[in-house]
Amino acid sequence: GESVGLHLPTLSVQEGDNSIINCAYSNSASDYFIWYKQESGKGPQFIIDIRSNMDKRQGQRVTVLLNKTVKHLSLQIAATQPGDSAVYFCAEKIQGAQKLVFGQGTRLTINP
Amino acid sequence: DAGVIQSPRHEVTEMGQEVTLRCKPISGHNSLFWYRQTMMRGLELLIYFNNNVPIDDSGMPEDRFSAKMPNASFSTLKIQPSEPRDSAVYFCASSLSGVSQPQHFGDGTRLSIL
Numbered sequence: 481g482e483s484v485g486l487h488l489p490t491l492s493v494q495e496g497d498n499s500i501i502n503c504a505y506s507n508s509a510s511d512y513f514i515w516y517k518q519e520s521g522k523g524p525q526f527i528i529d530i531r532s533n534m535d536k537r538q539g540q541r542v543t544v545l546l547n548k549t550v551k552h553l554s555l556q557i558a559a560t561q562p563g564d565s566a567v568y569f570c571a572e573k574i575q576g577a578q579k580l581v582f583g584q585g586t587r588l589t590i591n592p
Numbered sequence: 593d594a595g596v597i598q599s600p601r602h603e604v605t606e607m608g609q610e611v612t613l614r615c616k617p618i619s620g621h622n623s624l625f626w627y628r629q630t631m632m633r634g635l636e637l638l639i640y641f642n643n644n645v646p647i648d649d650s651g652m653p654e655d656r657f658s659a660k661m662p663n664a665s666f667s668t669l670k671i672q673p674s675e676p677r678d679s680a681v682y683f684c685a686s687s688l689s690g691v692s693q694p695q696h697f698g699d700g701t702r703l704s705i706l
Contacts, residue, residue, distance in 0.1 A: 523697030
């Protein structure tokens with residue numbers, strides 16, 4: 481399954497499938513991007529980050545892709561598990577700014 | 593490893609009362625952030641400290657809100673007087689150094705102002 485932007489707040493995938501969560505960021509001068517996972521009743525949990533001088537970064541079961549041409553960021557989760565159910569946020573830092581700006585989030589639900 | 597520790601986890605109080613939220617950042621982190629999360633506005637930065645000095649407080653809603661960081665291991669966010677519209681989840685986060693490093697969040701304080 482694929483989310484086509486933060487205006488689509490919920491993504492449902494089958495357990496074992498790959499998930500792709502997309503984020504359209506706002507500023508071409510953004511130089512740092514980060515993904516968080518937030519489970520109910522908990523704080524956002526850091527997943528992976530990427531700087532603007534890279535276009536891909538991999539972690540354990542996760543990959544972040546950055547397309548600066550179209551100002552697009554995606555988070556790929558391989559072999560989605562029930563424990564991946566959460567709200568996922570992207571955030572960007574504009575060059576020279578002293579804050580992260582968070583997106584609205586995408587809720588990922590896993591179907592057994 | 594101890595993460596960011598916030599207290600209390602829940603706070604319910606009547607409008608007009610003073611509210612104090614507390615945060616202990618991860619040891620060795622020199623940057624601390626206070627955020628507010630609501631359904632309507634999402635996750636918003638209130639204030640950012642670096643080496644105990646406030647760097648950006650442009651997100652602090654108004655004079656009723658104040659934050660302090662008296663030392664590297666403790667920060668407070670105070671609301672006085674509190675209002676019902678202050679009801680939200682307040683998060684504290686810390687990073688090794690600055691905004692271009694991963695911020696690690698506590699589990700938040702859920703604040704309800706009646």
